[in-house]
Amino acid sequence: MVQEIGLDQLIREHPFFEGFDDAALELIAGCAANERFDAGQYVFREGQPADKFYMVRHGTVALEVRAPGRDSIVLQTCDDGDVMGWSWLVPPFRWKWDARAVKLCRLVSFDGICLRGKLDADPALGYAMYKRFVRVIAERLAHARLQMLDMYGVGKE
Amino acid sequence: MTAKMTAKSSPSTESFIIDPQSLDDLIHALAASGYQVIGPRKEDEAVVYAPLRSAGDLPVGYADEQDGGKYRLVKGRDGVYFDYVVGPQSWKRYLFPPHQKICQMRKQGKVFRIVEETAEPPRYAFFGVRACEIAAMKIQDRVFDNGAFVDPGYVTKRQAAFIVAVNCTRAGGTCFCTSMNTGPRAADGFDLALTEIVEKKRHVFLLEVGSPAGAEIAAKIPHRGAAADDVKVASAAVDKAAKSMGRQMVDEVGPLLKRNLEHARWSEVAKRCLSCANCTMVCPTCFCSTVEDVTDLTGSNAERWRRWDSCFTMDFSYIHGGAVRRETASRYRQWMTHKLSSWFDQFNTSGCVGCGRCITWCPVGIDITEEARAIRESEGRR
Amino acid sequence: MDQAIALKDPMVPAPFRIERVRKELSDTFTIDLVPAERRRAFSFLPGQFNMLYVFGVGEIPVSISGDPADPETIVHTTRAVGTVTNAMWKLGAGQTIGVRGPFGTSWPVEKAEGLDVVIVTGGIGLAPLRPAIYQILSNRAAFGNVCILYGARTPEDILYRKELEKWRGQFDLQVDVTVDYATGRWAGRVGVVTKLVGRGGFDPHQTVALVCGPEIMMRFAVEALAERGVPNERIYVSLERNMKCGIGFCGHCQLGGDFVCKDGPIFGYDQIADRFSIQEL
Numbered sequence: 001m002v003q004e005i006g007l008d009q010l011i012r013e014h015p016f017f018e019g020f021d022d023a024a025l026e027l028i029a030g031c032a033a034n035e036r037f038d039a040g041q042y043v044f045r046e047g048q049p050a051d052k053f054y055m056v057r058h059g060t061v062a063l064e065v066r067a068p069g070r071d072s073i074v075l076q077t078c079d080d081g082d083v084m085g086w087s088w089l090v091p092p093f094r095w096k097w098d099a100r101a102v103k104l105c106r107l108v109s110f111d112g113i114c115l116r117g118k119l120d121a122d123p124a125l126g127y128a129m130y131k132r133f134v135r136v137i138a139e140r141l142a143h144a145r146l147q148m149l150d151m152y153g154v155g156k157e
Numbered sequence: 158m159t160a161k162m163t164a165k166s167s168p169s170t171e172s173f174i175i176d177p178q179s180l181d182d183l184i185h186a187l188a189a190s191g192y193q194v195i196g197p198r199k200e201d202e203a204v205v206y207a208p209l210r211s212a213g214d215l216p217v218g219y220a221d222e223q224d225g226g227k228y229r230l231v232k233g234r235d236g237v238y239f240d241y242v243v244g245p246q247s248w249k250r251y252l253f254p255p256h257q258k259i260c261q262m263r264k265q266g267k268v269f270r271i272v273e274e275t276a277e278p279p280r281y282a283f284f285g286v287r288a289c290e291i292a293a294m295k296i297q298d299r300v301f302d303n304g305a306f307v308d309p310g311y312v313t314k315r316q317a318a319f320i321v322a323v324n325c326t327r328a329g330g331t332c333f334c335t336s337m338n339t340g341p342r343a344a345d346g347f348d349l350a351l352t353e354i355v356e357k358k359r360h361v362f363l364l365e366v367g368s369p370a371g372a373e374i375a376a377k378i379p380h381r382g383a384a385a386d387d388v389k390v391a392s393a394a395v396d397k398a399a400k401s402m403g404r405q406m407v408d409e410v411g412p413l414l415k416r417n418l419e420h421a422r423w424s425e426v427a428k429r430c431l432s433c434a435n436c437t438m439v440c441p442t443c444f445c446s447t448v449e450d451v452t453d454l455t456g457s458n459a460e461r462w463r464r465w466d467s468c469f470t471m472d473f474s475y476i477h478g479g480a481v482r483r484e485t486a487s488r489y490r491q492w493m494t495h496k497l498s499s500w501f502d503q504f505n506t507s508g509c510v511g512c513g514r515c516i517t518w519c520p521v522g523i524d525i526t527e528e529a530r531a532i533r534e535s536e537g538r539r
Numbered sequence: 540m541d542q543a544i545a546l547k548d549p550m551v552p553a554p555f556r557i558e559r560v561r562k563e564l565s566d567t568f569t570i571d572l573v574p575a576e577r578r579r580a581f582s583f584l585p586g587q588f589n590m591l592y593v594f595g596v597g598e599i600p601v602s603i604s605g606d607p608a609d610p611e612t613i614v615h616t617t618r619a620v621g622t623v624t625n626a627m628w629k630l631g632a633g634q635t636i637g638v639r640g641p642f643g644t645s646w647p648v649e650k651a652e653g654l655d656v657v658i659v660t661g662g663i664g665l666a667p668l669r670p671a672i673y674q675i676l677s678n679r680a681a682f683g684n685v686c687i688l689y690g691a692r693t694p695e696d697i698l699y700r701k702e703l704e705k706w707r708g709q710f711d712l713q714v715d716v717t718v719d720y721a722t723g724r725w726a727g728r729v730g731v732v733t734k735l736v737g738r739g740g741f742d743p744h745q746t747v748a749l750v751c752g753p754e755i756m757m758r759f760a761v762e763a764l765a766e767r768g769v770p771n772e773r774i775y776v777s778l779e780r781n782m783k784c785g786i787g788f789c790g791h792c793q794l795g796g797d798f799v800c801k802d803g804p805i806f807g808y809d810q811i812a813d814r815f816s817i818q819e820l
Contacts, residue, residue, distance in 0.1 A: 064723055071722035074729040081738060102726050146731040147719040151753045152662030152692040260551045262594060267633045268575070269594050271551060305801055306549045306786040418817050445790030448550075448783045452595035459595040463550070466789070474791060475781050476754065477620065487819035495793065502796030 007032050007108060014055065016083050016132055024125055027118060031111040037061075037101035043084075044095045050087035051112040056080055059105025064098050076143065077102065083136050088112035171372070173364040173380040174387055177238065180362070181212035182378040183321070183349075187282040190374065192319055195251060196284030197244070202230055204244035206251070209284060216241065223330035223513065225522025236360065239285070239353050242329030243512050247441030248283055248290055249297060252314050259448065259461040269459070278310070282319040286347065288340030289332075289510040291322060293441035295346060299504040300444045319370060322347035326355075326394040331513025333404040333526055339510040341398045349375060352391040363391040404526045406497075406511065407533045414498040414532065418490065422532050427486035429521045434467035436515035436523075437492065442508050443467070468492050493525060549786050552592045552637025557630055558612060564696055567663060568628050569604070569616040575635060580610035584645030585670030586777060586805045590785040591615065592637030593630070597623040600782045600800070602667035603641060607674055613638075616666040616698070642785045644805045646671040647775060651747035655683040657739050657769075659760040661690035661732050664752030665698045667777050667804075671749060672706070679711060686713040686739045690732025690756070693718050694725045713740050732756065736763035743768035750808075751777040758815065761808055771809035778803050778811070795820060 008029050011017050017025060035054075037043055043054065043061055054061075056078050063084075064072040075097065078084040084107075087095050093112075119126035175183075187194050196209040199216040209215065220233030220240035233240030261272040298315065301308035325332075325341035334340035343350050348371030352363040363383055366372045407413065437443040447466035452459045466473065468491050474481040482488045500508030509525070516524045554575040562568050574581065583603050592598040599621070605614030619628045630636070648671055656675060660668050675682055687706065691697045697716060707714035715735045717728035728735075733756070748769050750760050757776050764774055780799040783789035792799040795814045797806070814820050 060726075060728065062723065062729065071724055074721045074723060074725060076730040077717075077728045079728060079738075100723070143731045143734055146733065146755075146759060149755060150692065150719065151755045152690070152696065152719070259548070262637075264594055264635075267631075267635065268554070268556075269635045269637075270554060301788065303787050303801075306788070308550075308788060309548050418820070444788070446783065447789060447791070448598065450595055450597050456595065461550075461592075461598075466783075466791075468790065472781075474793070476779050481780070482819050484819060491793075491820075494795075499793070499796035503798070 007034065010055075010057070010108065014081070016055070016136075020128060024128070027125075028110065028115070031114045033109050033111075035107045035109045037105045037107065039101055039103045041101050043099040043101060043105075043107065045098050046095055048095050050085065050093045050095045052109045053083065053085035053088050053112060054078075054110070055108045056082045056084060057106040057108060059107070060102040061105055061107075062100050062102050064100060066098060072098070072100075076140075076147070086133050086137050086140075088116070089130070089133055171366045171375075172383040172388055173366075173375065174383045175362050175364050175378065175380045177236070177360055177362065178212075179378050179380065180215070180238065183374070184209055184212055184284065186374050186377040187284070187319060187321075189377075192280050192282035194282045194284055195248075196321075197241075199230065203228060204230065204241050206244075206246050206248065206283075206285075215285075220327070221329065223517045225331070225516050225524050226519055227330075227522070228517050234355065237353065237355055239323050239325070239351075240327055242325060242327065242332060243287060243290070243514060245439050245514065245518055247293060247439070247512075247514070248286065249293070249441050249443075251279075251281055251283070252294070252318070253297065253301070253308075253311055253444065255465045257310060257463045259463050262459045262461075264457045264459070278313040278317065280317040280319075281314065282321065284321045286320050286322045286343075287325055287512075288322065288343040289334045289337075289512045290441060291320065291343055291346040292334075292337075292339035292510040293512070296442045296500075296504070296506055296508060296510070297444060299506065300442075303504075319374070320347040320349075320367075322350040322367075324350060324352040324391070324395045325398045326353055328398045328401045328403065329513055330403055331516040331524075332511065333402055333406055333513060334511035335399050335402050336404075336406040337507060337509055337511035342392075342395050347371070352395060354387065354390055354394065356390070361387075363387055404513065404516070404524070406509070406526050407529050410529050410533075411498040411501045411507070413529070413536070414494045417532050417536060418494065420532050420535075422528065422535070423486040423490045426489055426523060426528055427484065429523055430485050430489050431520060432469045432471075432485050432488060433520060434469040435518045435520065437467040437469060438465065439514040439518045440496075441510065441512060441514070442496075445473075468495070493528065497525070497529065549639065550784060550788075552590070552598070552639050554635045555613070555638045557632055557634045557636060559632055560628065560630060563616060563698060566620070567616060567618050567698065569614060570627065570630075570636070571605075572613045572615070572636060572638065573611065581613050581641075582610060583607060583613070583641035583670075585648060585674055586645040586667055587641035587643045588667070588785070588804065589613070589615065589638050589640030590642070590782070591623075591627065592639070593623050593626045594635065594637070596626040598637070598639075598783075599623045600642075600785055602777075602804075604666040604669045605673075607670050608677060616663065616669075618663055639785060642800055644801075644803055646749055646777075646805055647747070648674050651675075652678075652681040653683070654773075655685070655741040655746040657686045657688065657736070657741045657746055657748045657764070659688045659732065659736060659748060659750045659752075659764070661752035661756045662692065662696070663698060664756070664777070665689055668749060668751050669699065669702075676706075676712075683745065684713065684741050685711070686715070686741050688732055688735040688739060689714070689716045690735075690752075691716070691718050693720050694727070715739070731759075733759045733763040736760060736767060739767075746773060748774045750774060754779075771812055772807060774808040775805055776808055776811075777805050 061078045062074045064074045194209045198207045222229045301311040322343040347367040350365040445466045449462045496508040555572040556575040558571040588602045601615040601617045604616045780792035782792045785800045787798045787801045
């Protein structure tokens, strides 16, 4: 994996990685790469093997669901600074939905296959990573539930 | 609060003795001065407040037995005028009527205008007002003149009203005015005050003058000077009532209820409460109202009417989506905590005067003093 | 508080004339009013509301959503969800509407001078905030960073969309719009508005937050603001309850010891935080 200049810095400064020691950060940076997606390009698709997770540097990625005969439905968008993708941690390690770049996006991708092995080998590192992802998933769930409430909906006068 | 409404606060400087027959003279003197005299009458087995033509309309010789969910008119002492205490009605039904027209509008084409109506506001003389009822009027004065807005209908009637108070010489079965500091003695807020003196050989009234208007009326009826002894006897009779209150409100009930908004007792009282709203109808300080719109068949005349309402109705409080207080427990809590606690935040006084009507007229006999005590004795229980 | 319409009886409406009714969204409309009798300036503070009366139908509280600096026309935006609003929507220019007001407390725009301002709103909640936004923009230099975070149900439910787009185009304003639900055609954000609080460009320790929308949204928005470190005393919410009078007489709008009509509708969150959490209060 070719390491881009600046990735190190980015990972060090991102709040998601706060608390990792230098060795862990080096390991994670070693699994990272810059990726770019033009508007309309898919970052990943439903059913494909989930072997990465992402961090959005700039841009908007729509997590959406396809259905025949109708426009796709956007569940949520991931924007600047968001960590995207937890299916790489949960068997069967397959993406549950599509992720489409809404506009030109620059993402950092992290090699999930490589990391999965390292997390299994080092439980302390594994625990630290899972702790952070649990927070991401919890926040996603909370937000999804609020969206579900349809709170701007029509009510009685 | 307007100056006139507090004008009756100067302590009486003069006391007189009048004979029972002079009550008739008093009623007629008030009528002759242009007042509509309203006072206690017996109607439908209860003492209500209705127009009085003469002292003969008064329910002489009656007393009442009151308890939780119980009211009976019974025989009192022969010839005694005020052995009963308060009935289901209060003076709010005159000062703040159950139905009042707010305005009338007429529509022509696209435009509508307010129809100007001039009606002479009534000048009432309230005959037989108890100390707790004077306290209730003072409480409602703060509601309808709240510093930002004034209800002109209420204020006009209130300012014009002549008050003949009666000091209670008997405590009613559900009364607790002493623990609310509202009676049984009327300290001020009246034009004239009567205390019935019933002795073996003498039946007279002590008449205290509370205002210049009161002095004017007193001058028109037969009266004689009161001796120091008369004043002492009258005072003792009122003290006797004060010492025989059947119920008591716990101290510091305002903060108590504020700390116990999630107490288990609310659900317990809700099992008994029918949400019938009787308590709010008979309470002399409850002021909630609603507005109804009426049009005629032509569609070109519309009226807005204000009507008494109650926080016990299901959709009394709602936002988009539905009623806020769906459970009876929430609505009961709203009524009781408003009356005894939040009223302090809003108007700097308690909303309760200890008249006991809510206890008497509750069909299942819920007792607000008992509920408060239950919460005090089991504080914090959820 | 000033009452622009001085009436002997505060329960009697003053006749106003409809200048214009226009549709904003599928269920939302804006109505512009001018006084029918005598040309007089109507002054109000941002966040205040009027009681609007439809002849023979009824009266409801509606926030004033126009520019406080414009004394000529009084603008109200509301949803058509009940008898009165549905009847109001069918009225046209020239018809009379009864008006009582302005009532209520206002957004503390002056308290925010020298600080950042974050506005968190959703749905029709933007309407009572628009006068505050106008006031801030007319004195922009007095404030630090200004962020408007707005959430709507779908892209078709974005209120004052053109205005939001215009504000977004200003260099000294951060405007973020998100929707709860969209199809792939939407190129903006999809997600709950509280998520935007986490990334807003404001200093939580030097910020005043103005929050308005459905109560659930406000509750979670306040939580998100608190998580970022904005203290309760600097958060203001606009509450809503049914009203029959607007002046503290009818009793319907009470929340504990406060009347939403005259002690609110704008409250400092620290004033009501304890009551917010008690069910069915």
